[in-house]
Amino acid sequence: MKKSIVAFILIVAFLAIFIPLASINPDGLEKVAQTFGAKEQKPIWEGLMTDYSLSFISNSYVSTLLSGIVGTAIVFFSALIFSKTFTSRKRKT
Numbered sequence: 001m002k003k004s005i006v007a008f009i010l011i012v013a014f015l016a017i018f019i020p021l022a023s024i025n026p027d028g029l030e031k032v033a034q035t036f037g038a039k040e041q042k043p044i045w046e047g048l049m050t051d052y053s054l055s056f057i058s059n060s061y062v063s064t065l066l067s068g069i070v071g072t073a074i075v076f077f078s079a080l081i082f083s084k085t086f087t088s089r090k091r092k093t
Contacts, residue, residue: 008076015068022064 026034033040049067057063 004076004080008073011072011076012069015072016065019061019065019068 025031032038049071052067052071053060053063054067054070055063057066
């Protein structure tokens with residue numbers, strides 16, 4: 001478990017350094033939609049972190065950073081729980 005915490009801290013540090021370098025240009029799907037003139041429809045559900053930000057934080061850098069950390073934590077701990085659940089406790093030597 002200690003290794004998992006260290007790995008998570010390293011990932012958060014990586015995010016803190018590289019999030020400011022994220023491109024402001026549209027991603028692949030958004031670029032194709034712009035190229036072909038597709039209009040964005042109103043979504044059924046906005047989601048928790050729309051456009052990789054937290055709406056209740058006004059500072060865009062902090063909002064994006066926290067969104068990245070929260071998203072990474074969700075994926076990291078989900079994978080950790082999944083791996084612990086489905087790996088065998090009894091190992092044959």
